[in-house]
Amino acid sequence: MxxxxxxxxxxxxxxxxxxxxxxxxxxxxxxxxxxxxxxxxxxxxxxxxxxxxxxxxxxxxxxxxxxxxxxxxxxxxxxxxxxxxxxxxxxxxxxxxxxxxxxxxxxxxxxxxxxxxxxxxxxxxxxxxxxxxxxxxxxxxxxxxxxxxxxxxxxxxxxxxxxxxxxxxxxxxxxxxxxxxxxxxxxxxxxxxxxxPERGVVPEPGAMTAGLRGIFSDALLRILVPCLWMFVLAGEAVNVVEVYLITGELGLDAAGYGGVVAVQGAGAIAGAWLTGRLVGAITRSRAVLAGMAAIGVACVLMGLANGVVTLLIGSVTVGFGSGLLNAAVGTLVVTRSAEAVRGRVVAALNGTARACSLFALVLGGLLGALLGTRMTFVACGAACGVAAAAAAVPVLRVKGLETNDSAQKVLSH
The missing domain is CATH 1.20.1250.20 (MFS general substrate transporter like domains)
Structure with a gap:
């Protein structure tokens, strides 16, 4: 892309x-x-x-x-x-x-x-x-x-x-x-x-759920925010078994585990920085899809890794993809939301992402018990890849990506 x-x-x-x-x-x-x-x-x-x-x-x-x-x-x-x-x-x-x-x-x-x-x-x-x-x-x-x-x-x-x-x-x-x-x-x-807050503005009905409505009333956000949720589910599910992959399957010590985590963090920094240089909803949408695809491929690669080099390549790629995805979705949510409800939309994004984190803890434990460590990585990676592919076509069909027309729609919804 x-x-x-x-x-x-x-x-x-x-x-x-x-x-x-x-x-x-x-x-x-x-x-x-x-x-x-x-x-x-x-x-x-x-x-x-x-x-x-x-x-x-x-x-x-x-x-x-x-x-x-x-x-x-x-x-x-x-x-x-x-x-x-x-x-x-x-x-x-x-x-x-x-x-x-x-x-x-x-x-x-x-x-x-x-x-x-x-x-x-x-x-x-x-x-x-x-x-x-x-x-x-x-x-x-x-x-x-x-x-x-x-x-x-x-x-x-x-x-x-x-x-x-x-x-x-x-x-x-x-x-x-x-x-x-x-x-x-x-x-x-x-x-x-x-x-x-603007003086004299009457709070809209159902304001308590305005954040979620703001996400799902936007033609682009209702596709891309679930991509973020999928990443949180898959990424934090593999976090549950990651230590077993690194120390058990590949035999690294605690210092090696810390090094892999640090490499992943460095990749996320680079991905976020690059996303900050992108402009326009079209480009940021592609960054979300690219991040999802990168995470999917990298998780599969880590699950199949037989050596440290392959593991590190997969880890830095997961980090880079997560940096792309997080920064791009965060920017799109802010720029495509109406000023009056931005706080509620961002709170909805943060809260639902946290809810996915809770489900991921359970999911990671279940998958680890049923599939084993390596196949958990492969399954979660495949899920991310499928989600990115499924989102690509509807994202490219969304009209008027470079405008904030959706913001007005949120206000009047």
């Missing part, structure tokens, strides 16, 4: 915007803190029992985002962005401080849920604010750059997380995460650009 890349003139660089110079680094820093905190919490919870407690922790991270689908976006679209972002960041910081000084399992799980409630609100709020900061034309580049920076920060956080826990205990690691949320609160207060 041919991707069209446009060279932006110097004066339209995203870094020429003061608010971008504040927001993107701060969000990347927070992602590094989250990565550190995740390692600290997993090490803490592992002391309380076996897989059941770890599953409970993963559920605490995922369930609030799903439950908040009808509420998070409503909050974002109905209140001043500064108020929402500062409040959400302070909630997250409070949860982080609580996690640092609490150590019981039940207390940990409750505070993780509180942390994720804040995340469920702040994520759509930042995403909806970006077009106000840079304008519609630079949303794609800003989204791609942001995701690439977050990828780098997440890898860095994972690299130092274990060391930090060993040096200062989980309390120190969790206080670092809480500090990053305080930084985000300060940044949210300093950001000049604001997003406010």
């Amino acid at each position: 041919n991707f069209r890349i446009v060279k932006q003139p110097l004066q339209t660089s995203i870094w020429s915007f003061r608010d971008v110079r504040l927001v993107l680094p701060a969000r990347a820093l927070s992602s590094a803190g989250d990565s550190i905190a995740l390692i600290a919490l997993m090490l803490r919870v592992s002391e309380y029992g076996g897989p059941g407690t770890m599953t409970a922790l993963l559920l605490a991270f995922a369930v609030p985002t799903v439950v908040m689908i009808p509420f998070a976006g409503r909050i974002v679209d109905s209140h001043d962005s500064r108020t929402v972002l500062v409040s959400a960041s302070l909630v997250q910081a409070s949860a982080g401080i609580g996690l640092a000084f609490g150590d019981g399992l039940a207390e940990t799980l409750v505070l993780v849920c509180l942390l994720q409630v804040g995340t469920a609100v702040s994520g759509p709020a930042w995403a909806a604010l970006i077009p106000r900061i840079v304008g519609e034309d630079l949303v794609g580049r800003t989204t791609g750059t942001s995701q690439a920076l977050v990828g780098v920060a997440t890898l860095a956080g994972a690299a130092v997380g274990g060391v930090l826990v060993a040096w200062s205990g989980d309390r120190g690691a969790l206080l670092v995460d809480a500090t990053t949320f305080l930084v985000l609160a300060v940044v949210a207060r300093l950001v000049v650009t604001r997003r406010r």
